[in-house]
Amino acid sequence: MDHHELSVGAVAKRCGVKVSTLHYYENKGLIHSLRNAGNQRRYRKEVLRRVAVIKAAQKVGVTLEEIRQAFATLPDNRTPTLEDWQHLSSLWQENLNERIAYLERLRDRLTGCIGCGCLSMKNCPMYNEDDRLAQKGDGPVLLDHDDA
Amino acid sequence: MDHHELSVGAVAKRCGVKVSTLHYYENKGLIHSLRNAGNQRRYRKEVLRRVAVIKAAQKVGVTLEEIRQAFATLPDNRTPTLEDWQHLSSLWQENLNERIAYLERLRDRLTGCIGCGCLSMKNCPMYNEDDRLAQKGDGPVLLDHDDA
DNA sequence: GCTTTACCTCAAGCTAGCTTGAGGTTTTAT
DNA sequence: ATAAAACCTCAAGCTAGCTTGAGGTAAAGC
Numbered sequence: 001m002d003h004h005e006l007s008v009g010a011v012a013k014r015c016g017v018k019v020s021t022l023h024y025y026e027n028k029g030l031i032h033s034l035r036n037a038g039n040q041r042r043y044r045k046e047v048l049r050r051v052a053v054i055k056a057a058q059k060v061g062v063t064l065e066e067i068r069q070a071f072a073t074l075p076d077n078r079t080p081t082l083e084d085w086q087h088l089s090s091l092w093q094e095n096l097n098e099r100i101a102y103l104e105r106l107r108d109r110l111t112g113c114i115g116c117g118c119l120s121m122k123n124c125p126m127y128n129e130d131d132r133l134a135q136k137g138d139g140p141v142l143l144d145h146d147d148a
Numbered sequence: 149m150d151h152h153e154l155s156v157g158a159v160a161k162r163c164g165v166k167v168s169t170l171h172y173y174e175n176k177g178l179i180h181s182l183r184n185a186g187n188q189r190r191y192r193k194e195v196l197r198r199v200a201v202i203k204a205a206q207k208v209g210v211t212l213e214e215i216r217q218a219f220a221t222l223p224d225n226r227t228p229t230l231e232d233w234q235h236l237s238s239l240w241q242e243n244l245n246e247r248i249a250y251l252e253r254l255r256d257r258l259t260g261c262i263g264c265g266c267l268s269m270k271n272c273p274m275y276n277e278d279d280r281l282a283q284k285g286d287g288p289v290l291l292d293h294d295d296a
Numbered sequence: 297g298c299t300t301t302a303c304c305t306c307a308a309g310c311t312a313g314c315t316t317g318a319g320g321t322t323t324t325a326t
Numbered sequence: 327a328t329a330a331a332a333c334c335t336c337a338a339g340c341t342a343g344c345t346t347g348a349g350g351t352a353a354a355g356c
Contacts, residue, residue: 007353009302019303020345028343038352040303056261056274060254064343089262096255100248106208107244113204114237126204155323157332167333168315176313186322188333212313303352308345315340322333 005042008033015051022051030054030068046079053080056089060096153190156181163199170199178202178216194227201228204237208244 012019025031026041031050033041050071057067070088071077080088109125116124160167173179174189179198181189198219205215218236219225228236257273264272 007302018345021343023305024344036352038303040352052272056258058343059274060258086262089258093255093258093262096251096258100251100255103244103248103251107241107248110204110208110237110241110244114234114241124200124204126207155332166315169313171335172314184322186333188322206313297356299355301352301354304350306348308347310345311343312341315338317338318336320334322331324329324331326327326329 004044005034005036006045006047008041008043011043011047011051014048015055017051017055025051025054025064028064028068030064030071050079053085053088057092060092061099062092062095152192153182153184154193154195156189156191159191159195159199162196163203165199165203173199173202173212176212176216178212178219198227201233201236205240208240209247210240210243 006014008019008022012022015022022031022041026033031043031047031054033043033047036042054064054067057070058064062070070091071080074080074084078084113124113126154162156167156170160170163170170179170189174181179191179195179202181191181195184190202212202215205218206212210218218239219228222228222232226232261272261274
């Protein structure tokens, strides 16, 4: 096999992911491949970097769809250059900062609640706003009176 | 209806969750109900607090299964008293602290990586250990040489 | 040449935490 | 008394991010 082209197995091994994961990424439009005469996938080395970026982004909590969109903003949908990476990762870092800040606020509120223990849906800071940053879940709706 | 007993709809409304969620929690052994003559669920007010604790715990990232286990450690599987809540929430707060610490380490490593941009699976701090704290995913396995 | 290993596609399965829907019963309101 | 609203159970569906399996082809090793 031409050593300039990587088989899916080789990419999987070098990226530390399963072959099925690469198929999946391709399906989702995150990576691309060429096919050889026998219809097998052949990758350029670039893909290694691309997968590395995907893994890094996932680690900081970016979804595959967001990663795909981020890639799509790059000229010619190219694999991120150093500058691209710096740009994208800065954005992702802000994400991370927000998530950290959210968790810190949560921790602080929890600290208060540990002492109080009321857990009142109406009054307890545990259930207060700003939860849009949380993963999903719409949080409790305040209704009726509350004497839990 | 006896005002000492709450219907599932009433509990749902007061907790800010859907009826189906309460069914689901009951199925998973997180809450309990009695049945009236017509086989409809009837809850004691306690359940409001129980659901509140569940919601609070979920918010700090505890899974339903962990919550169930935590409840199971309480005498008689009772709804957490103030002391119980203080004990449990302290444990959960540590969880939260670990997650925050993990994300902070990640952020710091990312900062380094933004400048470097190598993303080398072998050398880049982005892919280094301690990821057991991350949600799941086993992270990349280091294999072969790496020149992405 | 033969066997093993790697690869292909497509569909279905998995986890968590629920939601939705079908088909039927009970309670409540008028 | 009747109609609407709430309830019941059980099964299936949903999202994300993959994995697994079946059934078949291609490439690589000896």
